[in-house]
Amino acid sequence: MATQSNTTEHTINSTFMGMPGSQYPQQAKALILGIPYDCGSDPERTGARQGPQSIRRQSALISHYCGNTGINPIEHLQMLDLGDVAVDIDSIEKTYSAIEAAMGQAIGNGGVPITLGGDGSVALPQMRALAKQYPDLVVLHLDAHTDAYPLQEFSNATPFTHAVKEQLINPHCSFHIGRRGSHFVPGVADYCRELGYNLIDMQELLHRGIGDVFKQVHSCIGNKPVYLCFDMDFFDPSVAPGVCSPTFGGASAREGLQIIHACKGLNIVGADINTISPPHDPQGVSALLAANIVYEIMLLLAENNP
Secondary structure (H helix, E strand, C coil), X not given: CCCECCECCCCCCCCHHHCCECCCXXXXXXXXXXXXXXXXXXXXXXXXXXXXXXXXXXXXXXXXXXXXXXXXXXXHCCCEEEEECCCECCCHHHHHHHHHXXXXXXXXXXXXXXXXXXXXXXXHHHHHHHHHHCCCCEEEEECCCCXXXXXXXXXXXXXXXXXXXXXXXXXXXXXXXXXXXXXXCCCHHHHHHHCCCEEECHHHHHHHCHHHHHHHHHHHHCCCEEEEEEEHHHECCCCCCCECCCCCCCECHHHHHHHHHHCCCCEEEEEEEECECHHHCCCCHHHHHHHHHHHHHHHHHHHCCC
């Protein structure tokens, strides 16, 4: 329910996979937090602010128990859905402050927040909050774009630029994986590397294979705290058409799930699944895939919490 036309209250409507809902993290080891915000910088495709609701809706199709392990991650992790952050669609500054505060509350008792975006711009305030709790934070960013463009603005093109400039993360042990396609400014790949990031584009990922690339990821990151940011345009539009910036040549659903499995053993302290745009996802298939990515991350966290 909105108190103003430009503000969304932090309320529970329907929860992810029907898990308990609360506005307080309590003793949950993992939590769901919606971030219904897009900054409107894409000239053609906006709508990611509707993503959290759509992902939650499609999550009803996922059963609780893992077929391989029998784990119910909701029970195992005592999970809660905290609802949505109270964003202000007219003010990115106010929205960033609200996201950072909500993240701070979510991680206050040591829980791992899994956020539902929103567009890529919501990554920066999440890293601000995580960096206060976890020194030497690193990023594992799966995306068709680096979101580390040589620009000064605060938008979905620059969260990982500002993360380095604000010294929130260790870029030398951080990875951007999956870059491909065209960009609206030149020199994107070179600038990303100048910032210190390890950049592995989609062609290199497919040539080397997921196993070899993630040996490098694990070797470099070790036990450092990881912010896992999964932009759904990492997938090919043939399997995830309902995203803000569809880019052909992306991963299949099978490859995306394999990558989540390859993250086993990483010290994930926060995860973000973003850029689902329901107006461009009429059958909900992209949101359903996003919900499955969330579930696989939940299973990773459950395995890390015996």
